[in-house]
Amino acid sequence: MDQIRHRDKQMRWYRRIAVVVLLCVMGVLSLTVPPLRAFFSRSIYMVAPSVWEWGDGVGKEWDAFFALWHDKNVLETENKKLQADISRMEALVLDRNALEQRAALLEEMLGRHTANVRTVANVIFRPGRALYDILVIDRGEDEGVMVGDQIVYSGVGAIGEVAEVYPSSAKVLLYSTPGEKHDVIIGREHPVWGTAVGRGMGNFEVKIPQGSSLALGDQVVLPQGVVRQSEVVLGVVGDIEVNPVEPFTRVLFRTSFNINDVHLVEVVAPRKK
Amino acid sequence: MIAMKIGDRIIFDIILLIALFFVPTWWVLLGLGLVGVFLFSSFYEFIALGFMVDILYETGGVLGFGVTGFLAAFFCFFVFEKIRREVRA
Numbered sequence: 001m002d003q004i005r006h007r008d009k010q011m012r013w014y015r016r017i018a019v020v021v022l023l024c025v026m027g028v029l030s031l032t033v034p035p036l037r038a039f040f041s042r043s044i045y046m047v048a049p050s051v052w053e054w055g056d057g058v059g060k061e062w063d064a065f066f067a068l069w070h071d072k073n074v075l076e077t078e079n080k081k082l083q084a085d086i087s088r089m090e091a092l093v094l095d096r097n098a099l100e101q102r103a104a105l106l107e108e109m110l111g112r113h114t115a116n117v118r119t120v121a122n123v124i125f126r127p128g129r130a131l132y133d134i135l136v137i138d139r140g141e142d143e144g145v146m147v148g149d150q151i152v153y154s155g156v157g158a159i160g161e162v163a164e165v166y167p168s169s170a171k172v173l174l175y176s177t178p179g180e181k182h183d184v185i186i187g188r189e190h191p192v193w194g195t196a197v198g199r200g201m202g203n204f205e206v207k208i209p210q211g212s213s214l215a216l217g218d219q220v221v222l223p224q225g226v227v228r229q230s231e232v233v234l235g236v237v238g239d240i241e242v243n244p245v246e247p248f249t250r251v252l253f254r255t256s257f258n259i260n261d262v263h264l265v266e267v268v269a270p271r272k273k
Numbered sequence: 274m275i276a277m278k279i280g281d282r283i284i285f286d287i288i289l290l291i292a293l294f295f296v297p298t299w300w301v302l303l304g305l306g307l308v309g310v311f312l313f314s315s316f317y318e319f320i321a322l323g324f325m326v327d328i329l330y331e332t333g334g335v336l337g338f339g340v341t342g343f344l345a346a347f348f349c350f351f352v353f354e355k356i357r358r359e360v361r362a
Contacts, residue, residue, distance in 0.1 A: 031327050031340045040328050051294050132330045163332040173332050
């Protein structure tokens with residue numbers, strides 16, 4: 001009797017192990033086999049963007065509700081400051097637009113026509129709220145977005161590339177995702193090539209040979225290929241660590257804007273031939 | 274009593290879903306999931322949570338396969354389920 005009970009217990013135990021192993025294998029296969037992963041991704045992303053947009057809407061209503069209790073003087077001061085900032089930025093944008101037109105004219109004269117296809121998109125999910133450095137935009141296959149399209153902020157600030165596309169949204173992998181590597185050029189007067197490694201949330205690290213002439217504030221750009229033709233700024237040098245014992249210099253740079261404050265981006269597709 | 278427990282579990286699942294979409298920091302989800310493992314028996318929703326984290330937020334994790342959340346949840350579930358059985362026995 002005891003033997004039968006022991007055998008039953010063993011069988012139950014083996015059955016449990018088998019179910020566990022089967023569940024694990026099914027889960028891993030669902031996540032690694034591209035068609036299965038795409039099926040689950042598309043299913044969840046049919047709902048997820050609406051949930052995030054609803055959450056953003058609720059958050060704004062919440063902020064507006066609590067703004068009623070703010071001191072009127074504080075609100076007036078804040079309003080004046082914001083209006084002054086807007087005026088200053090409008091002037092900067094005019095200057096930038098003029099420079100952009102001159103650059104486009106010069107490139108046209110040199111026979112390098114840079115007519116990329118650009119689509120404006122709202123960011124509906126930002127990094128910093130998830131373990132991984134991704135953001136989600138509200139443009140997808142229906143608007144012509146494809147895997148590999150570059151995501152740019154303010155026209156020239158590179159953020160990342162489209163990693164997965166769904167009918168009406170897309171998941172963007174940031175260049176600064178920990179472990180991601182990209183070739184970059186640092187500085188303008190004496191440019192130095194290097195490989196930037198992402199450290200998360202817009203931060204990067206690159207090791208360059210000792211003795212390279214760099215300065216704080218130097219721009220770091222992504223060299224683009226023949227298809228995209230124009231350089232895109234990845235960040236600005238923030239810190240340079242020199243250790244005489246080591247053969248290289250450690251350069252830390254970050255994007256010149258806060259990725260968490262990005263609400264509107266451009267999806268840059270390679271020029272269609 | 275059983276109906277109440279089922280109701281509690283459903284409410285907890287809803288809280289987990291809300292956290293998944295609006296507070297997906299790993300330590301919040303891990304903490305909530307482990308609380309669920311301790312409170313409810315066979316809390317497989319924790320493994321489903323790990324799966325959804327990978328689908329929603331991952332593009333290529335372990336060796337580029339994007340299974341970090343699922344495997345972490347799987348491992349944590351069985352370890353803490355065992356601890357729970359020992360503590361509550």
